[in-house]
Amino acid sequence: MADKAKVTIEDVARAVGVSRQTVSRVINKGPNVKESVREKVEEAIARLGYIPNLSARRMGGGRSFLILAVNDRQRTLENWQAGRGNDWVDQMLYGGMTECEKEGYHLVFELIDTDPQLAPVQLSNSIASLRPDGIILTPPHSDNEELARMLTNRGIPCARVGRSAGTDYVDVFMDENAAAAEAVRHLLRQGHSKMAFLAGSPEYGSSQKRVEGFRKALQEAGLEVEAGVVAKANFQFDTAAELLLEMLDAPDRPTGIIADNDEMAFAALHVADKLSLNVPDDLAIISFEDTPGVRFSVPPLTAIRQPTSEMIARACACLIDISRGKDAVGSYELPFRLIERATTGPRQPAL
Amino acid sequence: MADKAKVTIEDVARAVGVSRQTVSRVINKGPNVKESVREKVEEAIARLGYIPNLSARRMGGGRSFLILAVNDRQRTLENWQAGRGNDWVDQMLYGGMTECEKEGYHLVFELIDTDPQLAPVQLSNSIASLRPDGIILTPPHSDNEELARMLTNRGIPCARVGRSAGTDYVDVFMDENAAAAEAVRHLLRQGHSKMAFLAGSPEYGSSQKRVEGFRKALQEAGLEVEAGVVAKANFQFDTAAELLLEMLDAPDRPTGIIADNDEMAFAALHVADKLSLNVPDDLAIISFEDTPGVRFSVPPLTAIRQPTSEMIARACACLIDISRGKDAVGSYELPFRLIERATTGPRQPAL
DNA sequence: TGCTATCTTGTGAACGTTCACATACCCGAA
DNA sequence: TTCGGGTATGTGAACGTTCACAAGATAGCA
Structure with missing residues (x-):
């Protein structure tokens, strides 16, 4: 049969x-x-x-049962080529594919350049050939207003991941501000009173919001501004390591580090080892990102887990709803989670 | 315009x-x-x-410009759900997407069950709806003869990744046997004369071939069979850790470990730490797999890198060629690479 | 009983390509 | 000059659906 x-x-x-x-x-x-x-x-x-037959359905009706997920070409390729892998992409696939499958849809991945000249053209071409029922824009494309507008003009539903600004589109995000504040409070509870935020890049909206949250939480705790140092290390291991080496060798060094991504948190671990600082007794570390590798660092990293797969799944669900005629436009905030592992713990009094 | x-x-x-x-x-x-x-x-x-318009091309001509990559549903979902991530999937996407994009094709991912009842049905359904121009089967589906035969009967070109048995299909693989032998030789050169292979599961053809390679290399070096211990730990951290704890606490313990995947290599690192064995002075470790996280282990793991993305890229290239009428059926062996990091080094004489 | 209003079903056209075939063109050889 | 044979171009049909609309069946109401 x-x-x-x-x-x-x-x-x-x-x-x-x-x-x-x-x-x-x-x-x-x-x-x-x-x-x-x-x-x-x-x-x-x-x-x-x-x-x-999907193609025939598309020809006859208009729906293609395809959702297109768009990623930053350069950054993604760089990660792959450097052997760093793309946990973000992996998580997208997880959330997107499982959701689409449930509804009889299919997920197609595409890389497009961030160059403002190229991006719209490349996206146009993909749309013309695939005619997807919906498009998911991830950072930094999600911050490109022109792309979102173009899609709307063409009547293609569009979901933006990682930004909370809009009302005309599907926007899916987590509260970066609150996440950073939560990290601060976690360290405060364990007795830390001086801590540093190792920021990534101000080009990323999320970075900015985390810095805000970091400052706000310290302020609310009644601590001086100087109790919270913010250093920019561009998400990179080497830059972070260099900065930290100086910062942690000083007499009034911070006793807690919050890193904007795992790679910089690994750098903190590396520097702590170099300076013979025990983690977590002498130095506590919290990372944002929680890629699979953090479970195996020594000691395993405490981290804030972004709901990446959940965000993509939600984006897919909304786009599919819209393609079925329901009105699912709106903003969706998804919860993050602080996963306590071994790089944080009750502060030990200095000897 | x-x-x-x-x-x-x-x-x-x-x-x-x-x-x-x-x-x-x-x-x-x-x-x-x-x-x-x-x-x-x-x-x-x-x-x-x-x-x-892709759908119209498919309707008119027969080609869909789609390549379908099929993965093991259960194992993939388990990895995701356990927070382990799927570096394999990420690498597939890398190789497959870049290759397809070059040729104007698109890659679609799909999970299907390994259950012999379900697999053919699920694959049939995907084919019926997508009508892909080619299908990539990955382990363990690549070992399912029935699936490959079904695809051939329907005239859909099929590439199998990770097995070297066939002549009727596109088969893409690396020489697992030689890779294991290379790992052994690497340890021998550094002065190790007793080593253990921490095997995954015999259900995986690759595991078996690596064990063979391991044994053969030792034999060729003129060492006794007892110089090479083979232990089965099912790819899991806990099982491996337990086994190793016993093995490494014995007086005539091996001084080199070759692990079938990264997770078990991390276990070796963990146990070495517990037994106060210095890596690599007291114990050398080589892993198969080389996921991104190994760069950040302490010390960073020496590993054999599987050419996953390259295998998928080759598979795509062949399938695309075939869909264009060229005869690209055949077996393709791709090179692996031993990446030396800090868990191997010249053996230090015991004190 | 007859006459709408609604529910149910069917029919031709359309979607945008490629295929198979027909036709027109061109050049050289008989 | 005429014919053959490749080369270049065009035409109708087909692919498998859904859409828009038409028509038949059924129920509701006077």
């Missing part, structure tokens, strides 16, 4: 003795089909192993 | 004053088009920003 290739809607219609349109209505769960007919059609579909 | 949605082949034909078929010939680089006409058509395509 299922082995007979190319069962078409016409075959099903003939088997039941109805027209192709009736079968089509059953497939699309349309109204106005007598219950007894619907059952017979469904039985025949199962028996013949009929699966609708 | 490029902003005008929905430019069709007919628009281009009208603009140049030729028929749609002539434009089609130009797009598909077909023969029998006068050079002057070809140029005019190409100019018009660029000017109008025409991009062929």
Whole structure:
């Protein structure tokens, strides 16, 4: 049965003795089909192993059952080429694929340049060839207003991940500000009164918001501004290590570090080792990101887990809803989580 | 220009004053088009920003410009759910997407169950809806003869990754046997004479071949069989740690460990720390896999890098060639690489 | 009973390509 | 000059769906 290739809607219609349109209505769960007919059609579909042809559906109707997820070409390729891997992409695939699969959709990945000249053209081309039912923009494309506007003009639903600004699109994000504040409070509870935030790059909206949250939380705790040092290390191991080496060798050094990504947190671990600082007794470390490798660092890193896969899953769900005619436009905030491992713990009094 | 949605082949034909078929010939680089006409058509395509509609091409011609990559559902989901990530999937995406993009194809991922009942049905359904031009089977699906046969019967080119057995399909692989031997030789050169292979699971063909390579290399070096211990730890941290704790606490313990994956190598690192064995002075460790996290272990792991992204890229390239009528069926062996980091080094004489 | 209003079903056209085939063109050889 | 044979171009049909609309069936109400 299922082995007979190319069962078409016409075959099903003939088997039941109805027209192709009736079968089509059953497939699309349309109204106005007598219950007894619907059952017979469904039985025949199962028996013949009929699966609708996606291309034909797209040609006839307009829906392609495809969701396109767009990533930053340069950064993604750089990560791969440097052997760093792309946990972000992996997580996107997880959330996106599982959600799409549930709904009978498919996820297609695409890299496009961030160059303002190239981005719209490349996206246009992908749209023209694939005609997806929805598009997911991730940072930094999610911050590109022009792209979102273009998509809307063409009537393609668009979801932006990692920004909370809009009302016209689907926006999915976590509260970066609150996450940073939570990290600070975690360290405060464990007795730290001087800490540093190792920031990534101000080009990333998330970085900025985390810095804000960091400062606000310290202020709310009644601590001086100097109690919170902010240093910019551009997400890189080497830059971070250099900065930290100086910072942690000083007499009034911070006793807690909050790093904007795992790589810089690893740098902190590395420097602590170099300076013979025990982690977490002499130095506590919290990372943002929580890639799989952090479980195996020595000691394993305490980290804030971004809900990456959940954000993508939500984005897909909304886009699919919209393509079905529901109104799912809006902003969705997803919860982060502080995962306590071994780089934080009760502060030991200095000897 | 490029902003005008929905430019069709007919628009281009009208603009140049030729028929749609002539434009089609130009797009598909077909023969029998006068050079002057070809140029005019190409100019018009660029000017109008025409991009062929994939669904229509599929309907008309038969090619979908889609490559389907199939992974083990259970194992992949487990990895994701456990927070372990799927470096394998990430690497697949890297190799597959870049290759497909170059050729104007698209890559679609799919998870299917390994259950022998479900696998063919799920694959059938995906084929029916997507009608891909080629399918990539990864372990353990690549070892499922039935799947490959079914695809051939339906005329869908199929590439199998990670096995070297066939001649009727595209098979892409690395020499696992030689890789294990290379790891052994690396340790021998550094003065080790007793070593252990921490094997994953015999269900994986690669595991078996590595054990063979391990044994053969020791034998060729003129060492006793007892010089090479093989222990099965099922790819898991805990199981490996338990085994190693016993093995490394004995008086005639091995001084070198070769682990079948990174997770078990991390376990070795963990146990060495527990037993106060210095790595690499007291214990050398080599891992198979080389996920991004190994760079940050303390010390960073020496590892054999599988050419995952390269294998997938090659598989895509072959499938695309085949869909274009070329004969690219055959076996392709890709080189692995031993990446020396800090868990191996010249053996220090015991005190 | 007859006549709408609604539910149910069917029919031709359309989507944008490529395929198979037909036709027109060109060049050289008989 | 005429014919053959490749080269260049165009035409109708087909792919498998859904859409828009038409038509038949059924129910509701006077």
